[in-house]
Amino acid sequence: MSLSGELIAFLGLALVAILGGVLLITLTKVVHMVIALVFTFLSIAGIYMLLSAEFVAVVQILIYSGAITIVMLFGIMLTKHQEREEPSKGRWGKFSLLLAVAGFAVAVYLGIYNLHIPVQPTTLHEENTKQIGIELFSKYVIPFEVMSVLLLVALVGAIVLAKKDDKDEEGDQL
Amino acid sequence: MTGVPLSAYLVLALVLFCIGLYGALVKRNVVIVLISIELMLNAANINLVAFSKFGVTPSITGQVFSLFTITIAAAEAAVGLAILMALYRNRKTVNVDEMDSMKH
Numbered sequence: 001m002s003l004s005g006e007l008i009a010f011l012g013l014a015l016v017a018i019l020g021g022v023l024l025i026t027l028t029k030v031v032h033m034v035i036a037l038v039f040t041f042l043s044i045a046g047i048y049m050l051l052s053a054e055f056v057a058v059v060q061i062l063i064y065s066g067a068i069t070i071v072m073l074f075g076i077m078l079t080k081h082q083e084r085e086e087p088s089k090g091r092w093g094k095f096s097l098l099l100a101v102a103g104f105a106v107a108v109y110l111g112i113y114n115l116h117i118p119v120q121p122t123t124l125h126e127e128n129t130k131q132i133g134i135e136l137f138s139k140y141v142i143p144f145e146v147m148s149v150l151l152l153v154a155l156v157g158a159i160v161l162a163k164k165d166d167k168d169e170e171g172d173q174l
Numbered sequence: 175m176t177g178v179p180l181s182a183y184l185v186l187a188l189v190l191f192c193i194g195l196y197g198a199l200v201k202r203n204v205v206i207v208l209i210s211i212e213l214m215l216n217a218a219n220i221n222l223v224a225f226s227k228f229g230v231t232p233s234i235t236g237q238v239f240s241l242f243t244i245t246i247a248a249a250e251a252a253v254g255l256a257i258l259m260a261l262y263r264n265r266k267t268v269n270v271d272e273m274d275s276m277k278h
Contacts, residue, residue, distance in 0.1 A: 004177070006177050006178055007177075007178055010178045010182065014182075014186045017186065017190060018186075018189055018190070018193070021189070021190055021193035021194070021197075021213065022193065024193065024197055024206075024209075024210070024213070025193060025196060025197055025200070030203055030205065030206060033206055033209075034205070034206075034209060037209055037212075037213065040190070040213065040216075041216065044190075044216055044219075044220060047183070047186070047220060047223075048220075048223055050178070051183070051223045051224055051226070051227045052227060053223045053226070053227075053237045053240075055237070055241075056219075056223055056237050056240050056241060056244075059241060059244055060216075060219075060244070063244050063247075063248055064212070064216065064244075067248065068209075068212060068247070068248060068251050071251055071252065071255055072205055072208065072209050072251070072255070074255070075205045075208075075255045075258055075259070076205050078259065078262075079205070079258070079259075079262045079268045080268055094200060097196065097199050097200055098196065101192050101195055101196045101199075102192075104192065104195070105188060105189070105192045108188050109185065109188060112181055112184045112185065112188070113181055113185070114181070115180060115181050115184065116179075117180060117228060117229065117230055119177070119180075119228060120232055122227055122232040124226065124227055124232065124234060124237075128234075128237075131234045132234060132237055132238060132241070135234050135235065135238050136238055136241075139235075140238060143242065147242060147245050147246075150245075150246070150249060151245065151248075151249055154249035154250075154252050154253050155252070157253055157256070158252045158253050158255070158256035159256075161253070161256035161257055161259070161260050162255075162256040162259040162260060164263070
């Protein structure tokens with residue numbers, strides 16, 4: 001199979017994505033781990049581009065490499081940001097976990113490695129955002145509205161959870 | 175035209191999912207565990223978008239579903255961080271091994 005441009009792009013993006021994941025596992029400083037994962041999120045956005053999902057790719061960049069990374073960095077900075085990851089599990093425990101995950105990977109790989117579905121021509125790349133909008137507001141209106149309620153609930157819940165309850169602390173000190 | 179086959183995308187998603195699973199099980203910092211879970215959700219999203227293009231009946235539905243998943247993941251990250259803040263204020267730790275007050 002000759003190297004088409006799509007294949008080269010896929011291989012590059014996949015390499016960067018997996019490299020980011022491996023760095024997440026191997027780095028010792030917590031902040032560096034989160035920064036490494038930004039590369040993974042960005043290259044996943046590139047993968048979405050290859051799959052003719054432009055809108056999802058832009059949403060991925062906005063939400064993941066923008067919002068969620070910043071929120072996680074806030075979480076680190078507000079707690080122990082000097083923290084280095086010290087291994088508390090023994091070498092043996094880590095090894096057995098690695099073995100279990102590898103077993104899972106092999107089991108799933110056996111299921112998908114010769115999966116052949118005939119490729120059909122699609123029109124996903126033509127006016128992608130318009131198609132998503134039409135689908136969302138004609139078939140999935142109620143899930144969309146429920147999603148907005150869920151986001152509101154998450155917002156209120158996060159504020160209530162993270163709020164400093166002064167009354168309880170005074171009660172503890174007494 | 176010979177493009178990238180479906181199984182290549184599925185294998186990439188599988189590798190990312192396994193990295194996320196290993197990170198969530200091995201890492202001791204709560205933030206890293208949370209972000210590993212985000213990585214696993216992302217791997218599932220790749221599958222959704224890949225099947226929306228290469229599936230038996232290609233349609234835009236997979237992309238719409240992946241948008242829903244991204245929304246849920248964002249809400250989950252926010253609530254998880256809020257719980258982390260509350261826990262850190264009370265226990266002064268971010269280590270998952272020390273968060274075992276409901277175990278005993």
